[in-house]
Amino acid sequence: MNIKAKNWMIPLIVTTLFGLQSEVVAAGERESLEEVRATTMSLIELLVQEGVLSKEKAQILLQQAQQAKLKAKNEADALAADNTQLPEKAVGQPKSIRVQYIPEHVKNEMRAEIEQDVMKKLNYKTEERLGLPEWIDRIEWTGALRLRYQQDMFSDTNAIPGTLNNEVQNMVVNNSTEDRQRQRVRALFGANIHINEWLNGGIRFTTGMLQTPVTPNQTEGFSQGKFVFGLDRAFLEAKPYDWLTLTGGRFANPFFTGNQTFGTDLIWDPDLAFDGFSAQANPNINKSWKLFSTVGAFPIEEVESSNTNKARDKWLYAAQGGIEWTSSNESKVKLGVAYYDFKNVEGERNPVNDSLKYAGTVALWRQKGNQTFSINDGTTNGNLCGSNGLCGLASQFQLINFTGEVDLAVFDPVHVILHGAYVQNIGFDQNEISRRTGNIYKKENEGYELSMMVGQPIIKKLHDWQVFGGYRRLEADAMLDGFTDSNFRLGGTDAKGFYVGAQYGVGKNAWLSSRYVSADEISGLPFSIDTFFVDFNGRF
Structure with a gap:
């Protein structure tokens, strides 16, 4: 994967997967959010292993994820306290989720670069494992x-x-x-x-x-x-x-x-x-x-x-x-x-x-x-x-x-x-x-x-x-x-x-x-x- 793809992937991970940090979630959704965060942690570790992310950038992402988790917990606690003063119909209504907009041509370019990089590595590993000639x-x-x-x-x-x-x-x-x-x-x-x-x-x-x-x-x-x-x-x-x-x-x-x-x-x-x-x-x-x-x-x-x-x-x-x-x-x-x-x-x-x-x-x-x-x-x-x-x-x-x-x-x-x-x-x-x-x-x-x-x-x-x-x-x-x-x-x-x-x-x-x-x-x-x-x- 080239540098261009890497530069787009880092903010994409932060804004898309951790963009929930600025939103308030209902208590019933905390478990699902924790699963997403766990998956994201695994993804960051995999990207480091494949050489897509450096260890320094991965550490920054992990720190941001930890801060997002702490902020979300504080906001959730504040919401629980405020819900006692809200009308009955308002309690439990989900808030909207904001996702950063990525232009379509950028998505297509990223998809092509990622696919090319993955297939290249897959073929290499296949040849290495099976001994298949080019x-x-x-x-x-x-x-x-x-x-x-x-x-x-x-x-x-x-x-x-x-x-x-x-x-x-x-x-x-x-x-x-x-x-x-x-x-x-x-x-x-x-x-x-x-x-x-x-x-x-x-x-x-x-x-x-x-x-x-x-x-x-x-x-x-x-x-x-x-x-x-x-x-x-x-x-x-x-x-x-x-x-x-x-x-x-x-x-x-x-x-x-x-x-x-x-x-x-x-x-x-x-x-x-x-x-x-x-x-x-x-x-x-x-x-x-x-x-x-x-x-x-x-x-x-x-x-x-x-x-x-x-x-x-x-x-x-x-x-x-x-x-x-x-x-x-x-x-x-x-x-x-x-x-x-x-x-x-x-x-x-x-x-x-x-x-x-x-x-x-x-x-x-x-x-x-x-x-x-x-x-x-x-x-x-x-x-x-x-x-x-x-x-x-x-x-x-x-x-x-x-x-x-x-x-x-x-x-x-x-x-x-x-x-x-x-x-x-x-x-x-x-x-x-x-x-x-x-x-x-x-x-x-x-x-x-x-x-x-x-x-x-x-x-x-x-x-x-x-x-x-x-x-x-x-x-x-x-x-x-x-x-x-x-x-x-x-x-x-x-x-x-x-x-x-x-x-x-x-x-x-x-x-x-x-x-x-x-x-x-x-x-x-x-x-x-x-x-x-x-x-x-x-x-x-």
């Missing part, structure tokens, strides 16, 4: 749990797995006709770390299969033993200016793709982590208008090139820009355009009798849908593609992506959100593909999505709710199939269909959600899947 206060723990029931329903007219695992689309599926029911779990646990005024960091662990970048779900079953728990986030985030954010490591998708709470992401899986570096600039034009932009470089797969391995590192270079408008009632309109350039992801054909030279061009992180070809010459497993051969992607991938969202808050807290997205792979070139693969492929390089949500944008508390629905169409080579939504036709491209769902809050940070997805193939062999999800979610 940095513990700069960590925010986060996490989420999700229990899921999932039912996959396959059409009876689907092609059998053997024909689906062909050279053109190489789906590599084990089942296409038998329905499947699963109980699944997802667990997320992480920490946001405040390092200093301009630098933050974060780590997060998640369940899921290690060989896929898109899904954190773990199918339950005794026979599996322990669940897999891996590092899914590890990043540093610098903010040299309020409008600029620089991020490096492994982190969440930095691009604007829509409201993720009801699954409006045409080309990216919502659980996909981005490795690499990104820079985001979000300057405000005025109160209503704001610009946003993101650029980044993201390694997909590092390849050890050599004289015998001519494959090169796979990268994604990306940029997005857009504008956001916010109305006086918090309604928003947000528009963005992005360019995604995937480098060295297309396959290269191996020379005759050399199955290793371009083996590294094969995409190991595929789901299904992209058009493929066998990179081996006809004399070396040329007719095999899939689990017994090597399939490369036929097309290059350079995407133009438009995303727009309208958030109507006129019925707040209920919102109406309209979402739309379009993507085109301008890297699809039939002549270039024919030269490299020797095959001719149909041009299927576009996709779009339209959706709507009504309700609270984020489920936070009891009785929050939302309902949503949408339609999606994503052609075979509109996007790399390895990074798309793993719930829509169980992942991949060459899919079209609709989804509907609802979410409801059952308590603070706890909610139920349900979704039904119906998706069919766009071209190629028949392969339709309907999927039903019921989730129980909790977060902290």
Whole structure:
């Protein structure tokens, strides 16, 4: 506590707690007054121990208290003598008590200083007693749990797995006709770390299969033993200016793709982590208008090139820009355009009798849908593609992506959100593909999505709710199939269909959600899947 606070506390104690010395009290109140004086004595002793008051000043206060006690006793005795001469109604009537007036701003200032001083000493004593380091206060723990029931329903007219695992689309599926029911779990646990005024960091662990970048779900079953728990986030985030954010490591998708709470992401899986570096600039034009932009470089797969391995590192270079408008009632309109350039992801054909030279061009992180070809010459497993051969992607991938969202808050807290997205792979070139693969492929390089949500944008508390629905169409080579939504036709491209769902809050940070997805193939062999999800979610 500083000197200013001390100088105010001394007269406050004297005038407020001992201000009764100039007043006359009734005999029935003497006991209560004695209790107040005893408490005050203890308070003075405590202030001396804490160093707030010196012993000299404390002695002055105690002397004043003793004088006040003596004066009050004399006045009380005089009052008892005078009461015999007062009218009957006047006897026993209490006198008013005067309390010195303290200005409100002085009270607030004193309160803040006292609170700061007390908390400082309390924290010091806590650290001294428990041995807690200072940095513990700069960590925010986060996490989420999700229990899921999932039912996959396959059409009876689907092609059998053997024909689906062909050279053109190489789906590599084990089942296409038998329905499947699963109980699944997802667990997320992480920490946001405040390092200093301009630098933050974060780590997060998640369940899921290690060989896929898109899904954190773990199918339950005794026979599996322990669940897999891996590092899914590890990043540093610098903010040299309020409008600029620089991020490096492994982190969440930095691009604007829509409201993720009801699954409006045409080309990216919502659980996909981005490795690499990104820079985001979000300057405000005025109160209503704001610009946003993101650029980044993201390694997909590092390849050890050599004289015998001519494959090169796979990268994604990306940029997005857009504008956001916010109305006086918090309604928003947000528009963005992005360019995604995937480098060295297309396959290269191996020379005759050399199955290793371009083996590294094969995409190991595929789901299904992209058009493929066998990179081996006809004399070396040329007719095999899939689990017994090597399939490369036929097309290059350079995407133009438009995303727009309208958030109507006129019925707040209920919102109406309209979402739309379009993507085109301008890297699809039939002549270039024919030269490299020797095959001719149909041009299927576009996709779009339209959706709507009504309700609270984020489920936070009891009785929050939302309902949503949408339609999606994503052609075979509109996007790399390895990074798309793993719930829509169980992942991949060459899919079209609709989804509907609802979410409801059952308590603070706890909610139920349900979704039904119906998706069919766009071209190629028949392969339709309907999927039903019921989730129980909790977060902290």
